[in-house]
């Protein structure tokens with residue numbers, strides 16, 4: 264099958280979770296559209312927005328729709344409706360947390376440090392305690408159904424993103440520390456963490472400028 268084509272900026276943004284999920288599934292991707300909106304995508308942006316993923320003959324937009332399709336396609340979406348509902352709950356939570364971080368570089372430059380401190384606090388008081396409790400509660404290696412799923416991929420991604428803001432953030436979360444070590448040792452995840460993978464760096468001023476120029480905001 265052809266490699267999925269990812270149309271996005273050359274940075275994390277809303278496409279990063281899609282890159283992580285495809286990496287977890289061991290799927291090679293074809294990244295397009297580094298710097299500016301090109302004709303090849305204009306007609307396919309349903310609401311004029313990216314991420315856009317070309318896969319299985321479809322031009323998919325809407326991050327969650329893309330992630331759900333990929334999770335189901337690569338058997339990372341639980342074994343039944345109830346497991347899928349829990350995976351949806353957990354991924355909505357980690358996506359809420361990550362979008363706070365992704366939005367900050369685009370917010371007013373006055374108080375970025377303050378914003379990041381608030382996000383770290385949210386992670387420590389709202390999000391990480393919830394996942395610590397889930398793991399402690401069932402004592403299994405993964406969040407749902409004792410099997411690796413999209414929920415684990417996204418929690419791992421969110422942990423790494425918050426650790427970029429506060430390296431000691433897991434000091435009060437022993438279950439999450441062990442979870443991070445386990446998932447980080449999985450071959451596909453380990454490979455994605457190596458240099459040269461599709462993983463993108465935190466947003467810098469250049470990335471913010473490119474996005475603002477292209478999206479005119």
Ligand SMILES: CCCCC[C@H]1O[C@@H](O)C[C@@H]1SC[C@H](NC(=O)CC[C@H](N)C(=O)O)C(=O)NCC(=O)O
Pocket residue numbers: 272274275276277311312313314324325326327362365366369474478
């Ligand atoms: C809060 C999110 C972070 C800030 C938004 C941007 O960060 C950058 O990486 C670019 C992104 S996202 C780029 C933005 N896309 C979206 O907002 C998609 C939202 C959609 N619900 C999704 O989940 O895919 C965009 O194309 N806008 C054009 C415009 O609406 O006309």
